[in-house]
Amino acid sequence: MYISVSDRRGGKKDGQVADGGSTDQPRTRFKLSSTIVWLGVVSMFTDISSESVAAILPLYITGFLGLSVVAFGVLDGINQGASALVRIAAGWASDRMGHPKRVALAGYGLSMAARIGLLFAGGFWSLTAVITGDRIGKGIRTAPRDALITVSAQPEHLARHFGVHRMLDNIGAATGPLLAFFVLMLIPNGYLTVFVISLAFAVIGVAALALLVPDLRAGRHCTENGRAGPPLISFRWRMLREPGLGRLLIAAGLLGLLTVGDGFIYLVLQDKNSYAVQWFPLLYVGTNLVFLAFAIPIGRLADRWGRAKVFVAGHTALLACYLLTALPFSGIGPTLGCLVLLGIFYAATDGVLAALASQLTPPERLATGIGAAQTVVAVSRMAASAGFGVLWFSVGPVTAMVVVGALLAAAVVASLFLLNSTGLKKHMA
Secondary structure: OOOOOOOOOOOOOOOEOOOOOEOOOOOOOOOOOHHHHHHHHHHHHHHHHHHHHHOOHHHHHHHHOOOOHHHHHHHHHHHHHHHHHOHHHHHHHHHHHOOHHHHHHHHHHHHHHHHHHHOOOOOHHHHHHHHHHHHHHHHHHHHHHHHHHHHHOOHHHHHHHHHHHHHHHHHHHHHHHHHHHHHHHHOOOOHHHHHHHHHHHHHHHHHHHHHHOOOOOOHHHOEEOOEEOOOOOOOOHHHHOOOOHHHHHHHHHHHHOOOOOHHHHHHHHHHHHOOOHHHOHHHHHHHHHHHHHHHHHHHHHHHHHOHHHHHHHHHHHHHHHHHHHHOOOOOHHHHHHHHHHHHHHHHHHHHHHHHHHHHOOOHHHHHHHHHHHHHHHHHHHHHHHHHHHHHHHHHOHHHHHHHHHHHHHHHHHHHHHHHOOHHHHHOOO
16 A cells, blocks of 8 residues: 655656656556555546536426526526535645545535435425535545545555546446436436435445545655644645646636536537437436546546646546537537537546645645645636526527637637746646
8 A cells, every 4th residue: 555655746757757747667566555545446436426416417407396597507506616615724624634535525524414305305496505514525535535546546656546536436427427317218307306316425425434444544654754744723724835736727727617517518418419318317327438538548648648638638628628619510420429529528627626736845744735626626616606507597508609619719829838847837736
């Protein structure tokens, strides 16, 4: 089991380039930690739970409950960003305690409790409360879980280890919408049945974490070259002023402001192609299958070519998805193209961002740094979804996609400038 975090922030090794990639094959043979496998299993069951609900939520809100697209934009914004309320605090608490599993377990447990509330929610405000509780649970668990992955992984294969975890995670993310699809095929308007199935898988995920994942120490209790890391005292915002981390947070936030929720993309595709309601969850399945297929290969590419480069390149795939969605073409071809591009976007950004942030953060503040990056992305995506709902209502879906795509193109160029700075490269080996 690999719990050493040495060499994560040291000088460049032979064959490594400045932004976290490698020009040669890493010398250490890849070996997967059992902790990462079990964390992947936990995420798999949890994603079956969450994605089965997410796949029907746009139709449940706009169709079954009859709420407006603006209301969906607000709820989708909460779904994207409510977790930001606690991510940094949860990361800091994990570092302070030195037991990230305990903090992660609290987050998974809160999301499980929200699944119970979903059985009784039937209006805008009750849904707002349930979705907020679920996303706060996600915010609590994510940074401690990614800290566990980091301290369990080989440093030179860090993005690849995250890719393995995200692959298992997306088996669940693909299975959840598939279950929702079959339920709606068998039971028209069977939303309550989907919610019950979601709760059952959430319970399994929490049980798997509690019983199968070891309680590794991290943060102030982690060791580096056999020595205890420096103790973490009270939280200060200057903890986030690590060289290069500030530029990463700015770039991630800028790109996140132009990342609209998947549900909007799928609603545009359904509007163009007039898909039947029961087929809607399969759009989520397609995206997650692509994410599943590309998670490990793109993780390996990020370790060799550069994590910052891959992170920005992932947003160019999102830009292409926006443009393809806006084009006046319908049919299975453009739809599959959008799903492939969206899956590649997630494979190139999700785990890669966590690996990148961990490189720019000292060991005793590991979960705090990861949580900060995830907080910035969550807040910016929350604003993006709420804003896109208003833009859709004002100018229509196609024009809204074109506007956001043009702005994203400019943001990609600006992010390349930020992430290619000498100060950032120095700390990404």
